[in-house]
Amino acid sequence: MMLKTFITTAVLTIFCADLTAGAGQIIRPPGTKPGGNFSPGILVDGTLYVSGQGSEDASGKIPSTFDAEVLQSLNNIGVVLKAAGMTPADVVSVQVYLTNAGDFQRMNAVYTKFFPDPRPTRTTVVVAKLVGEGTIEITATARKH
Numbered sequence: 001m002m003l004k005t006f007i008t009t010a011v012l013t014i015f016c017a018d019l020t021a022g023a024g025q026i027i028r029p030p031g032t033k034p035g036g037n038f039s040p041g042i043l044v045d046g047t048l049y050v051s052g053q054g055s056e057d058a059s060g061k062i063p064s065t066f067d068a069e070v071l072q073s074l075n076n077i078g079v080v081l082k083a084a085g086m087t088p089a090d091v092v093s094v095q096v097y098l099t100n101a102g103d104f105q106r107m108n109a110v111y112t113k114f115f116p117d118p119r120p121t122r123t124t125v126v127v128a129k130l131v132g133e134g135t136i137e138i139t140a141t142a143r144k145h
Contacts, residue, residue: 024049029083031058041080048084052097053077054130066103070110078114088115096124 027041027048028034041050053076055062055069063069074088081087094115098107104124112119 027080027084029079041084043084048081048086048090050077050080052095053080066106067110070107071114074111074114091115091120094120094122096122097130098124098126099128099130101126 024044
């Protein structure tokens with residue numbers, strides 16, 4: 001009976017360790033609270049996945065100009081990068097969601113100052129609304145096991 005209990009415990013320990021091995025490390029910049037609906041970043045096997053960052057500053061205020069909003073969004077990403085020991089030069093892929101296609105060139109002007117050459121790959125999508133007044137935002141990264 002004792003051997004059976006030992007084997008069951010060993011199997012469960014190995015199984016649970018395997019489940020959490022690929023889960024990654026949650027990256028929380030200083031001042032962010034655990035919990036909530038998402039993690040600011042997750043580091044898996046040396047790759048950092050940063051959640052979508054809006055233009056709110058640490059006090060929750062949105063800048064008054066579009067250019068300042070873009071910079072604040074990028075700075076918010078920078079805070080998550082720094083918490084993981086990385087810099088904008090380490091970024092390999094970016095997704096940008098704009099509510100106005102007419103703002104693309106202005107966004108690009110701020111963006112190109114933030115990211116050094118070689119710049120990351122990028123997808124830019126124009127959407128009707130974003131979170132806050134929007135209904136859904138989904139970003140997914142898949143990894144073949």
